[in-house]
Amino acid sequence: MKEGWEAVIGLxxxxxxxxxxxxxxxxxxxxxxxxxxxxxxVCLGLPGALPVLNRRAVELGARAALALGxxxxxxxxxxxxNYFYPDLPKGYQISQxxxxxxxxGELEIVTATRDAAGHAxxxxxxxxxxxxxxxxxxxxxxxxxxxxxxxRYSYVDLNRAGTPLAEIVTEPDFRTSWEAYDYxxxxxxxxxxxxxxxxxxxxxxxxxxxxxSVRRAGEEKFGTKVExxxxxxxxxxQKAIEYEIERHIELIESGGRVTQETRLWDxxxxxxxxxxxxxxxxxxxYFPEPDLPPLVVTAAFxxxxxxxxxxxxxxxxxxxxxxxxxxxxxxxxxxxxxxLADYYERAARAATxxxxxxxxxxxxxxxxxxxxxxxxxxxxxxxxxxxxxxRLIDEGKISGKQGKxxxxxxxxxxxxxxxxxxxxxxxxxxxxxxxxxxVDEVIAASPKQLEQYRAGKETLFGFFVGQVMKASxxxxxxxxxxxxxxxxxxxx
Ligand code: ADP
Ligand code: ZN
Ligand code: MG
Numbered sequence: 001m002k003e004g005w006e007a008v009i010g011l012x013x014x015x016x017x018x019x020x021x022x023x024x025x026x027x028x029x030x031x032x033x034x035x036x037x038x039x040x041x042v043c044l045g046l047p048g049a050l051p052v053l054n055r056r057a058v059e060l061g062a063r064a065a066l067a068l069g070x071x072x073x074x075x076x077x078x079x080x081x082n083y084f085y086p087d088l089p090k091g092y093q094i095s096q097x098x099x100x101x102x103x104x105g106e107l108e109i110v111t112a113t114r115d116a117a118g119h120a121x122x123x124x125x126x127x128x129x130x131x132x133x134x135x136x137x138x139x140x141x142x143x144x145x146x147x148x149x150x151x152r153y154s155y156v157d158l159n160r161a162g163t164p165l166a167e168i169v170t171e172p173d174f175r176t177s178w179e180a181y182d183y184x185x186x187x188x189x190x191x192x193x194x195x196x197x198x199x200x201x202x203x204x205x206x207x208x209x210x211x212x213s214v215r216r217a218g219e220e221k222f223g224t225k226v227e228x229x230x231x232x233x234x235x236x237x238q239k240a241i242e243y244e245i246e247r248h249i250e251l252i253e254s255g256g257r258v259t260q261e262t263r264l265w266d267x268x269x270x271x272x273x274x275x276x277x278x279x280x281x282x283x284x285x286y287f288p289e290p291d292l293p294p295l296v297v298t299a300a301f302x303x304x305x306x307x308x309x310x311x312x313x314x315x316x317x318x319x320x321x322x323x324x325x326x327x328x329x330x331x332x333x334x335x336x337x338x339x340l341a342d343y344y345e346r347a348a349r350a351a352t353x354x355x356x357x358x359x360x361x362x363x364x365x366x367x368x369x370x371x372x373x374x375x376x377x378x379x380x381x382x383x384x385x386x387x388x389x390x391r392l393i394d395e396g397k398i399s400g401k402q403g404k405x406x407x408x409x410x411x412x413x414x415x416x417x418x419x420x421x422x423x424x425x426x427x428x429x430x431x432x433x434x435x436x437x438x439v440d441e442v443i444a445a446s447p448k449q450l451e452q453y454r455a456g457k458e459t460l461f462g463f464f465v466g467q468v469m470k471a472s473x474x475x476x477x478x479x480x481x482x483x484x485x486x487x488x489x490x491x492x
Contacts, residue, residue, distance in 0.1 A: 001176070007245045008213045008222055009174035013187055015166045015197040016138065016205035017060040023137050023164035024051030024094065024292075031203070035143070035157040043162035045090030050291050057164035058295065061101055061135050062305045064166050064196035067312060068187065070105035070133050075296050078135075078289040083282050086156050087140035095136035095167075097286040101295065105130030110332075111182040128183055129171040135295075138163040166196070172211065172222065177241035184208055184234045193338045194309055201233050208234075210241050213258070214248040223248065223258060229275060230264040240265035243272055316341055324354035330362060343376040343383045350387020357390050364404060368411045380414045381407065389417035396430045396477050397421065430477040432484070435468075438476065439484045442467040453489060464489065 001007060022029055025042035041049035065072050079097035107128045112120035140161035146152045168187065174180045188206060191197040199206040208231055213223035226244055231237040243265075248258050263272040311319070313335045320331040320341075334344045344361060348354040365386060369379055389410065393403045398421055409420050421427050429435060442464060443450055453460040468481050 001245060002249050004217050005214055005245075005249050006217050006219075007175055007177075007241075008172045008215060008225075009177070009180050009241060010172035010211040010225075011170045011174070011180055011183065012209045012211070013168040013184065014138075014207045015064065015168065015187075015191055015199055017057050017064070017135075017164040017166055018195060018197050019054060019056045019060060019164055021054060021056075022162035023054050023057045023135070024162055027162065029163050031159075033159055035155065036159060038159045039161070044158060045088075045161075051094065051289075053292060053295065054164065057135065058297070059305055060164075060196045061133075061166050062297065062302060063194040063309055064168075064191055065102035065105075065133050066302075066306060066309065067190040067194040067196065068105055068130060068133065068168065069107050070102040070130055072102045072297050072302060073099065074298070075099065075294045076101045076134070077294050078292045079286045080289050081136075081284045081286055083284060085139065086154075087142050087158070087161070089140075089158065089161070093137060093139060094289055094292070095286075096134035099294075100132045100134035101166075101297075102134075103130075103132040105133070107183075107186070109183050109186040111179045114178050126179065126182075128173050131169045131171050133166055133168045136165050136167060137161070138165050172213075177238045177245070180210060180241055181234055181238040184237065188234075189337060190313070193313060207231075208237055210237055212241055212244040212248070214245055214252070223252075224260050226258065226260065226272075227262045228265060228272060229262055232265075232267075236265050236267055239267075239270070240272055243270075247272070310338065313338075313341075320344075324348055324358065326354070326358055330358050333362065334358070337375065339375050339377040343379065346383035347387045347390070350384045351390035351394070352387075353390055353394055356394060357387060360386060360390055360403075360407070364407050368408070372411075380412075381410045385410065385416050392417055392421065396428060396479070398426050398428055399478075402426050402428075425475075427475065428477045429472055429475045430480060432480060435472075435476055435480050435484050436488075438468050438471050439464075439481070439488050442471060443488060450489070461485065461489070 017023075019029060021027060022043055025040050027038045027040050027043055030038065042051055062072060076096055077099040078094050080092040081095045081097070082092040084091055107130055108125055109128055110123050111126050112123045114120055138160050140156055140158035143155045143157055144152065145155070170183070174183065188199040188201075191199040191206075197205060201207070210228040210231065211225045212228060213225040215221065215223045226248075228237070228240045228244060231240055244263070251258060259277060261277045262275045264275045265272055317331045317335040320326045320334060321328065326334070335341045344358065347361060348357040351357040365379065365381065368381075369376065386407075389403060389407060392398050393400055398406065406417050406420050406426065409415070410417060413420070446464070446467065449460050449463055453464075464485050465478075465481060468476055468485065469478070
């Protein structure tokens with residue numbers, strides 16, 4: 001950022017809660033069905049139809065709130081947010097307004113300073129205040145077909161209308177686009193971790209909007225903000241924020257003023273464009289939803305939800321350090337995603353050596369996964385198989401160097417370590433009797449060297465090691481060879 005300026009950023013995230021049915025009716029939330037297949041009088045907004053709150057949406061909302069460190073209000077109120085849009089047949093959306101489901105969160109995230117290419121330089125913790133998280137229903141979708149100039153048809157698909165959403169709003173606590181980037185990724189992973197949402201931006205079940213303003217360094221008053229929409233990936237969001245910050249600074253420095261407006265990110269043009277100005281802003285005329293009672297969340301309900309939740313990442317990180325002796329860095333990396341954390345634990349158990357399993361995952365497996373663009377859950381090498389490989393090395397059946405080659409082969413072929421070791425004849429000879437036999441043969445065949453060695457030429461030890469390795473075609477366990485040779489060369 002330009003010297004002498006500071007950016008101020010606040011984020012709003014909409015996450016689709018992972019329920020089977022909609023928030024106020026029994027229609028399916030399945031994606032990709034025939035348009036309007038999953039609709040009923042409630043989600044079509046027909047007169048007289050009454051909404052009924054889906055308990056599962058509240059459970060998943062509670063999971064989301066707890067995973068983000070928010071306080072859940074004992075009583076919250078649904079409210080009508082009134083506006084006209086073709087994909088909103090009721091003419092209002094059921095949302096929450098002045099008494100939201102949960103509020104006042106302080107979330108600790110980890111953020112990195114990055115170089116121009118976006119590579120992380122240094123990580124540090126940071127607290128983000130979450131203003132609120134409320135529950136609401138999604139609208140439908142307008143579908144446009146044909147060419148704009150000739151045959152253009154627009155349709156309305158209401159399959160998505162009534163899908164449950166959690167809207168998560170932060171205080172304007174971010175000062176750089178990368179802090180915003182790290183926060184959205186943290187929220188995504190937290191929601192996925194507790195199973196509250198698939199939180200996949202590509203599928204549109206996580207959407208985010210960024211509010212951006214700038215001010216001169218040291219200034220307390222916020223500048224005029226611009227709202228950014230149409231951010232289809234976390235990276236697009238980061239780029240759009242960066243673009244806006246520069247645009248605002250240039251505008252103000254050249255004597256202009258920032259207009260409060262909503263802008264879109266156009267990734268092809270690599271710029272933001274005006275979508276609508278504040279004059280067109282809505283007055284939603286919120287009022288309490290008369291067809292739904294206040295939502296009451298008891299302490300017993302929260303306890304029940306908590307009991308069903310998986311161990312949260314921070315707790316799991318601490319446990320990995322205590323139980324498996326992992327470093328903070330390893331434990332943090334393994335608990336960044338639940339799939340990887342589960343993978344690690346299964347591998348550690350199968351290996352019966354938690355530290356070695358961690359080393360193999362960090363230095364070898366993650367590289368292969370990254371290169372193939374897969375997550376731990378999709379690894380062609382199952383956790384138990386990785387554990388078995390670590391055991392083969394620990395037990396001296398193969399060397400660490402061979403282990404690396406075996407792992408690459410396991411990854412490519414999906415075969416188990418044992419099968420590959422067998423097929424390629426890699427197994428080290430660790431049988432003491434067999435090695436003693438080879439050592440004796442080698443000594444018997446080298447009487448001259450034996451005499452010189454015993455006369456004090458100790459450098460010849462390497463010669464004997466070399467001969468034994470050669471005779472075993474490189475398969476003898478080097479540690480055992482050393483031991484046996486020491487012993488046999490000493491006595492006559
Ligand atoms: P609005 O009334 O326009 O919806 P809100 O006060 O509700 O604005 O804030 C919406 C989002 O914008 C929040 O995430 C908030 O933190 C953020 N925000 C508010 N003011 C600013 C500002 N001056 N610069 C950047 N972000 C802001
Ligand atoms: Zn319905
Ligand atoms: Mg607002």
